[in-house]
Amino acid sequence: MQFNQVLENVTTYEAGKPIELVVREYGVNPNDVIKLASNENPYGTSPKVVEKIKQLVQNMFIYPDDSMYELKEALANKFDLTNKHVIIGSGSDQILEYCVHAKCEKGSKILMAKTTFAMYEIYGKQTGAKIIKTEDDQHNLEQFSKLYKEHGADVIFLCLPNNPLGECLDRDDVYAFLETVDKETLVVVDGAYQEYAAFKDEKKRINAKDLIANFPNAIYLGTFSKAYALGGMRVGYGIAQPEIINTLYKLRAPFNITTLTLAAAIEALKDEEFVTECIAKNFEEMTRYEDYANSRGFEFIPSYTNFITIKFGDKFVSKVVAQKLLEKGVIVRDLTGYGQNAIRITIGRNEQNTKVFEQLDEVLEKLK
16 A cells, blocks of 8 residues: 655654563563653652542543633643643644644755654654754754754754753753744744753743743743653643644644543642652752762763663663663663663652662673
8 A cells, every 4th residue: 555655764653661561571560660761750640630530530421621721721821821822732742743744844844953852853754854953962052053054944843951861951042042043934942841940950941931922933842741740641732922823723633632631731730839849859869860870980961851861881782771671670761762872761759769770780780
């Protein structure tokens, strides 16, 4: 059967391995599995959200409110905007897809960092767009500027902070770069981990209202999957000028968000105290990983997220290390597919991290 030819160049995104796979293939007790590969909030969902969902489970037979009025109003209030500036997606991933399909076709150009979220490239190639990447793995705005001047771009992706590496540009540097970008270029600022970056360093904070006021060709993306601990509910959002939002809505299928998802997100926004507590614990525990990497002589990338990327250099092979940990019930993310001899580890709870260090020590000792 013949399919769209552009799909021949599209790879399939490989998500982090689920707990069920480890139990099934390696016989590990599910209670002993530590999943630190998908950057979920290890402290679980806010108890207030859990209680709200319990109350609504019996309403699952009813279609959701497709206007998503209450959630859009809550987000509009959060960012001091109107609901006309908001679009809701099944994860911010879906908004990424809307952005690419709204702007790109065969021959379009998309500019991004060499090592960043894989779906940018996948969505781009689905349209037949040309992917332009910087030479450096991390975001290098000098290289972005040079490539933009040489090639132009229909879409620019800035992942702030960057997944899967964890670095983050300063807001002022980002704004200086955006001043040089043509207003016909859509700039997608992916803020999936912004809550973490802003907590650690105010210089990294991207204010969505300020961003789109100064740069009407920009859209800010946020998610409830990370700091708000709703990864399993699949809900994210975009903040942009109404012209952009109205265009993206033309790509949205009806009822793309479930009744329970809407309720969970609305309730999560009411419990910012829970979010802040989780983020504070995250950075307390991250110092343990930094100390561990230093004690082992491994390079790590200073992270503004809820994960840390540890590089093995010529000491070990990340793919082998990740596999051996998997067999022991510890799920981390091997970054071989990103061209990195490194593993990305979500910062877990204190007891989880202690076990990770113990298991990692055992694995590395056997691989010497």
